[in-house]
Amino acid sequence: xxxxLTIQPLPGIPLVSSGDDLGSLLLDCLxxxxxxxxxxDILVVAQKIVSKSEGRLVQLDEVTPSPxxxxxxxxxxxxxxxxxxxxxxxxxxxxxxxGVIIVRNRLGIIGANAGIDQSNxxxxxxxxxxxxxxxxxxxxxxxxxxxxxxTGRSLGVIISDSMNRAWRxxxxxxxxxxxxxxxxxxxxxxRDLFGRELMVTIINRADSIAAAAVxxxxxxAEQVPAxxxxxxxxxxxxxxARQSLRPASEDLFL
Amino acid sequence: xxxxLTIQPLPGIPLVSSGDDLGSLLLDCLxxxxxxxxxxDILVVAQKIVSKSEGRLVQLDEVTPSPxxxxxxxxxxxxxxxxxxxxxxxxxxxxxxxGVIIVRNRLGIIGANAGIDQSNxxxxxxxxxxxxxxxxxxxxxxxxxxxxxxTGRSLGVIISDSMNRAWRxxxxxxxxxxxxxxxxxxxxxxRDLFGRELMVTIINRADSIAAAAVxxxxxxAEQVPAxxxxxxxxxxxxxxARQSLRPASEDLFL
Numbered sequence: 077x078x079x080x081l082t083i084q085p086l087p088g089i090p091l092v093s094s095g096d097d098l099g100s101l102l103l104d105c106l107x108x109x110x111x112x113x114x115x116x117d118i119l120v121v122a123q124k125i126v127s128k129s130e131g132r133l134v135q136l137d138e139v140t141p142s143p144x145x146x147x148x149x150x151x152x153x154x155x156x157x158x159x160x161x162x163x164x165x166x167x168x169x170x171x172x173x174x175g176v177i178i179v180r181n182r183l184g185i186i187g188a189n190a191g192i193d194q195s196n197x198x199x200x201x202x203x204x205x206x207x208x209x210x211x212x213x214x215x216x217x218x219x220x221x222x223x224x225x226x227t228g229r230s231l232g233v234i235i236s237d238s239m240n241r242a243w244r245x246x247x248x249x250x251x252x253x254x255x256x257x258x259x260x261x262x263x264x265x266x267r268d269l270f271g272r273e274l275m276v277t278i279i280n281r282a283d284s285i286a287a288a289a290v291x292x293x294x295x296x297a298e299q300v301p302a303x304x305x306x307x308x309x310x311x312x313x314x315x316x317a318r319q320s321l322r323p324a325s326e327d328l329f330l
Numbered sequence: 331x332x333x334x335l336t337i338q339p340l341p342g343i344p345l346v347s348s349g350d351d352l353g354s355l356l357l358d359c360l361x362x363x364x365x366x367x368x369x370x371d372i373l374v375v376a377q378k379i380v381s382k383s384e385g386r387l388v389q390l391d392e393v394t395p396s397p398x399x400x401x402x403x404x405x406x407x408x409x410x411x412x413x414x415x416x417x418x419x420x421x422x423x424x425x426x427x428x429g430v431i432i433v434r435n436r437l438g439i440i441g442a443n444a445g446i447d448q449s450n451x452x453x454x455x456x457x458x459x460x461x462x463x464x465x466x467x468x469x470x471x472x473x474x475x476x477x478x479x480x481t482g483r484s485l486g487v488i489i490s491d492s493m494n495r496a497w498r499x500x501x502x503x504x505x506x507x508x509x510x511x512x513x514x515x516x517x518x519x520x521r522d523l524f525g526r527e528l529m530v531t532i533i534n535r536a537d538s539i540a541a542a543a544v545x546x547x548x549x550x551a552e553q554v555p556a557x558x559x560x561x562x563x564x565x566x567x568x569x570x571a572r573q574s575l576r577p578a579s580e581d582l583f584l
Contacts, residue, residue, distance in 0.1 A: 081337040081546055171582040178582065186497040242496045242583035243440040244574045246514045246534025260500045279544065280500025288542030290533065292335055320498045328425040328432065329496035329583045
């Protein structure tokens with residue numbers, strides 16, 4: 077592709093609560109900004125507002141830590157109730173250290189704390205934690221359906237989360253869910269400039285888009301939980317973000 | 331920031347050879363595209379053309395593999411001359427498997443094959459391999475100086491490479507060198523929407539920009555080895571890409 081991309085922040089979305097219709101909130105926001113969606117547009121939505129709309133907020137005083145959680149919490153210097161939630165949301169602890177628990181979560185995503193977060197949550201009703209959506213690819217598909225139905229456009233949706241990485245400092249946006257986006261842009265089998273067959277060139281388009289979008293979204297009090305990415309041609313890809321997961325048998329860093 | 335970002339591909343840069351002045355080539359390309367640089371613009375340039383301009387192409391028939399390289403080549407099913415170059419460019423082998431050598435290179439970057447590449451190279455004069463620039467942050471600083479001198483604008487420069495990652499499929503663009511770009515956008519100490527102190531929110535801006543730019547750059551015969559990222563305010567940051575490296579003592583995946 078030789079088209080320019082634009083990454084447009086979508087500020088002004090109100091605080092999201094359980095049961096809110098994210099599609100409507102996004103369309104209201106776009107109307108307010110006088111932005112009209114066109115075919116190929118990709119909406120990137122922060123995991124936090126998806127989780128909130130799906131009621132994934134947990135009251136910590138309702139969480140009873142298991143003995144395993146209590147032990148791991150002592151080892152890592154964390155709140156046993158948070159550790160209990162991390163373990164419930166995970167299938168394996170990959171690494172642990174003071175202040176750090178890295179797991180494979182039940183979705184297969186490897187990262188810190190199973191994506192459980194305590195920031196940007198109204199703790200008026202006692203301490204809370206926010207879990208990832210039950211099935212972020214499904215969440216993205218539902219949101220895409222809703223947006224497409226209302227606009228008649230061919231769209232993509234990505235649900236982004238900020239992730240730490242091995243070896244490098246600073247988080248990157250990552251696609252934890254998606255619909256209507258070519259996730260793995262496979263250029264293998266093509267030829268390079270001099271006709272040599274390209275060996276391993278699969279670009280993770282969904283993660284790259286999420287990384288770009290998080291640049292304008294911000295995580296602090298800026299209240300920009302979504303971005304509009306424009307410039308890709310419409311894509312009827314059936315790929316989903318889950319296909320980004322490297323099979324454990326092929327992973328050298330577990 | 332609430333401004334939109336644009337990611338503009340810069341096609342039409344001719345094939346680069348040792349000694350070429352990348353600054354001039356980029357300015358010619360921008361003039362051809364009728365793009366005028368403004369304060370805050372960030373130029374993202376593919377590592378390959380930086381390496382080529384710096385004469386980092388090595389003739390494989392001039393490489394004599396050491397016994398260590400011969401053994402590792404047999405173990406990983408690779409060309410012993412390429413393995414010799416990988417070892418010369420590295421300080422530690424982190425993982426090895428058939429077809430895979432992951433090292434810490436002499437710059438501290440962890441990745442496959444020390445970034446050595448055989449694609450998009452004119453092999454007319456026999457088989458060649460292309461090494462990373464000697465010092466990509468320095469390369470970025472020189473290119474930035476040249477571009478700023480010619481335009482009078484306050485600019486940033488990122489040198490990007492496509493990297494594989496632990497746990498996830500598909501490559502992402504990554505900043506292996508930079509100048510004039512806030513690499514680690516430290517939002518710690520800020521307050522979230524509800525006044526809770528933000529604990530760990532440092533976004534890697536340089537890597538995020540590189541990931542975005544590679545979306546429009548392409549790696550195959552598309553000849554788009556650079557992109558223009560617009561929308562950030564001018565930045566007098568003295569940070570460089572090398573600061574993205576996580577200290578080995580804090581890394582759980584070595």
